[in-house]
Structures are given as structure tokens and as C-alpha cells.
Amino acid sequence: xxxxxxxxxxxxxxxxxxxxxxxxxxxxxxxxxxxxxxxxxxxxxxxxxxxxxxxxxxxxxxxxxxxxxxxxxxxxxxxxxxxxxxxxxxxxxxxxxxxxxxxxxxxxxxxxxxxxxxxxxxxx
Amino acid sequence: xxxxxxxxxxxxxxxxxxxxxxxxxxxxxxxxxxxxxxxxxxxxxxxxxxxxxxxxxxxxxxxxxxxxxxxxxxxxxxxxxxxxxxxxxxxxxxxxxxxxxxxxxxxxxxxxxxxxxxxxxxxx
DNA sequence: TATACTGTGTATATCTTATATGTACACTAG
DNA sequence: CTAGTGTACATATAAGATATACACAGTATA
Numbered sequence: 001x002x003x004x005x006x007x008x009x010x011x012x013x014x015x016x017x018x019x020x021x022x023x024x025x026x027x028x029x030x031x032x033x034x035x036x037x038x039x040x041x042x043x044x045x046x047x048x049x050x051x052x053x054x055x056x057x058x059x060x061x062x063x064x065x066x067x068x069x070x071x072x073x074x075x076x077x078x079x080x081x082x083x084x085x086x087x088x089x090x091x092x093x094x095x096x097x098x099x100x101x102x103x104x105x106x107x108x109x110x111x112x113x114x115x116x117x118x119x120x121x122x123x124x
Numbered sequence: 125x126x127x128x129x130x131x132x133x134x135x136x137x138x139x140x141x142x143x144x145x146x147x148x149x150x151x152x153x154x155x156x157x158x159x160x161x162x163x164x165x166x167x168x169x170x171x172x173x174x175x176x177x178x179x180x181x182x183x184x185x186x187x188x189x190x191x192x193x194x195x196x197x198x199x200x201x202x203x204x205x206x207x208x209x210x211x212x213x214x215x216x217x218x219x220x221x222x223x224x225x226x227x228x229x230x231x232x233x234x235x236x237x238x239x240x241x242x243x244x245x246x247x248x
Numbered sequence: 249t250a251t252a253c254t255g256t257g258t259a260t261a262t263c264t265t266a267t268a269t270g271t272a273c274a275c276t277a278g
Numbered sequence: 279c280t281a282g283t284g285t286a287c288a289t290a291t292a293a294g295a296t297a298t299a300c301a302c303a304g305t306a307t308a
Contacts, residue, residue, distance in 0.1 A: 012296060026229045038254060049298050054255075070255045071305035085230045089240055092223055092232070096241050099216055105150045106209045108216070114238045116213050117220050136267060162283060173269050178284075194284045195275035 001037055002029075005046050013048055017056035025065055025076055032078040036066065039074075125161055126153075129170050137172055141180035149189055149200055156202040160190065163198075 003020050005013055024030040036042075039057060043050040057074050060066045064084055068074040100110055126148065129140050148154040160166075163181060167174040181198050184190045188208055192198040224234055 014296080022229065040254080050255095051298055052296080055297085057255090068255070069305085070303075071253080073254060081230070085232060088227060088230045088232060089236070092227060092237055093240055095223060096220075096237065099219060100241075103212060103216060105146065106205070106212045108209060108212060110238075110241060112213070113216055113220065114234075116217055117224075117234060138267080164283080174284095175269055176267080179268085181284090192284070193276085195277080195282080197283060 001042065001045065003042070003046060005048065013046075014052050014056040014059065017042075017046075017053065018059050021056075021060060022065060025079065030076050032076050034076045036074040036076065125166065125169065127166070127170060129172065137170075138176050138180040138183065141166075141170075141177065142183050145180075145184060146189060149203065154200050156200050158200045160198040160200070 002024065003017060005016050009016055011019070021030065021036070030036075036057070037045070039050050039053040042053045046053070057066065057068055061068050061074075064079060065077055066074050067077050100108075100113070103109075103113065127141060127144050129137055133140055135143070145154065145160070154160075160181070161169070163174050163177040166177045170177070181190065181192055185192050185198075188203060189201055190198050191201050224237070227233075227237065
């Protein structure tokens with residue numbers, strides 16, 4: 001398979017796996033219903049523990065990317081991108097709200113942040 | 125002093141201290157040059173270790189809120205709010221950039237985020 | 249039903265980071 | 279000198295993240 005796991009990458013192994021699979025799914029390289037390698041296969045190929053692959057697959061399933069059935073294997077889910085997008089947006093909204101709250105002490109408003117992120121001038 | 129440390133608050137003790145002092149400074153309750161209680165005093169009053177207060181003061185100094193001089197004590201700094209604001213903005217810019225990068229997989233743009241945050245009525 | 253695949257549950261090991269601490273030492277003013 | 283101040287060092291503890299082995303259970307099919 002296409003997965004590469006690098007010791008130079010500071011991300012944990014399970015995350016290197018999920019990230020690469022997510023990208024493959026998002027880009028269409030992996031299409032819905034495609035069977036993923038079994039956790040044993042993948043573990044052998046990457047020379048890491050089966051359990052670490054299981055962890056990666058479990059994460060992917062929780063996030064809606066794949067479906068796993070005991071005794072059968074794991075398969076790319078027929079992803080509802082709109083739903084996933086909404087969930088991600090909710091998550092982001094939450095993070096931004098926290099940032100805004102922390103920024104309030106410095107008299108930094110939402111508009112200030114939007115402006116600076118756009119890369120345009122900051123007001124005086 | 126005005127500091128209250130609560131075991132119910134999930135934040136660590138040193139953070140409860142820094143947060144309350146930051147707020148007092150930001151609101152003007154603590155003015156520049158004001159002498160803070162010595163770490164021993166504060167520790168005694170709050171019934172926690174001197175070292176934890178030292179940690180809190182050290183953080184405050186690193187962030188530019190106070191100045192500490194060995195043998196003398198700690199004093200509220202003559203804060204350059206514009207500078208602090210800029211630093212905070214840079215920090216935020218960095219965080220938002222990370223969020224945007226992660227969001228790209230879901231075809232979520234900066235504008236999408238700005239819109240959804242505005243929609244939630246986040247305004248000061 | 250035997251078998252050769254598949255995933256699962258439980259228990260643990262290791263490592264890192266965060267948090268909190270005591271004690272002995274050093275600086276400063278009067 | 280002394281009585282206050284902060285500092286450095288060495289730990290201790292707890293919590294969380296990461297990775298693992300091995301025995302167990304589900305599934306398809308010859």
C-alpha cells in the first residue's frame with residue numbers, strides 16, 4: 001500500500017497512518033467500499049504492531065471515514081461529506097470561540113482577527 | 125489580597141493565580157509599579173507552596189505583565205499594551221492558520237469560518 | 249465443521265508532560 | 279548583620295499519550 005511511516009515525522013505512528021488514509025479518501029484515491037488491508041497485513045508491511053494499526057482504524061471509524069466489521073475487515077465508508085463538513089465547522093466554531101475569549105483581554109475582536117488572517121493591514 | 129484558589133476549578137493552581145492577576149492588571153485594579161505580595165506571603169495566604177507562586181510569577185514575567193528583582197520583589201510592569209496586543213495577534217494568526225490547514229480537507233475556507241463565527245453572534 | 253482469514257478485549261509497559269513541592273543558597277536595603 | 283526578598287536544584291506525583299502481546303471471537307467458504 002501507499003502508506004509511509006517516518007521516524008523523522010514527529011506525529012505518532014497511528015496519526016501518520018490516519019492522516020495518509022484520510023488524504024487518500026479525500027482526494028478520491030481510495031473510493032467508497034474499497035477494502036483496506038487487514039490490520040495484520042498493514043502491521044506487517046509497516047513493521048509495527050497490529051494494535052497500533054487497530055488504533056488508527058478505530059479513529060478513522062469514529063470519524064466516519066471507514067467501516068469495520070469483525071471477521072470481515074475495514075472498508076472505506078460512503079462518506080457524507082456535507083455532514084462531516086458541518087461537524088468540522090462546529091468543532092472549529094468552538095475553537096475560535098475559545099480564542100476570541102482569550103483575545104478579549106487584549107481588546108482583540110473577531111473582526112481584528114479576520115482582518116489579520118486575511119493578511120491585510122492591522123488597524124491602528 | 126484578592127486571589128482565590130479553588131479546588132473546584134479544573135485549572136492548575138499556578139494558572140488560577142496568573143489569570144486573576146492578569147485580569148486585575150488588564151482592568152486597572154493593579155496599576156504599574158504596584159508591588160505584588162512576596163512569593164512567601166502569597167504562598168502563606170493561599171496555603172500552597174512558595175514554588176507554585178514562583179512559577180506563576182515567572183509566567184507573568186515572561187509574558188510581560190510583571191517585573192521581578194531578586195531581593196526586592198515583583199512589581200506590575202509598565203505594560204506596552206500595543207506590543208502585547210501585536211504578540212497575541214501573531215500567536216492567534218498562527219493558531220488560525222493551523223485550523224485553516226486542517227479545514228482544507230473538508231473544503232472549508234477562511235471565509236466559511238468567518239461567516240459561521242459571525243452567525244453565532246460573537247461580538248464584544 | 250475445519251480452517252484460514254478477519255477484528256476485539258484485556259492488561260501492561262514505556263515515555264512524556266504537567267503539576268506541585270522542600271531546602272539550601274544568593275541578592276538587596278537599611 | 280539582619281530581615282526581608284527571589285533563585286536553583288533535585289525530586290515526587292499524577293496524568294495522559296503511545297505502543298505493545300496474546301488469547302479470544304466473528305465470518306466466509308471449501
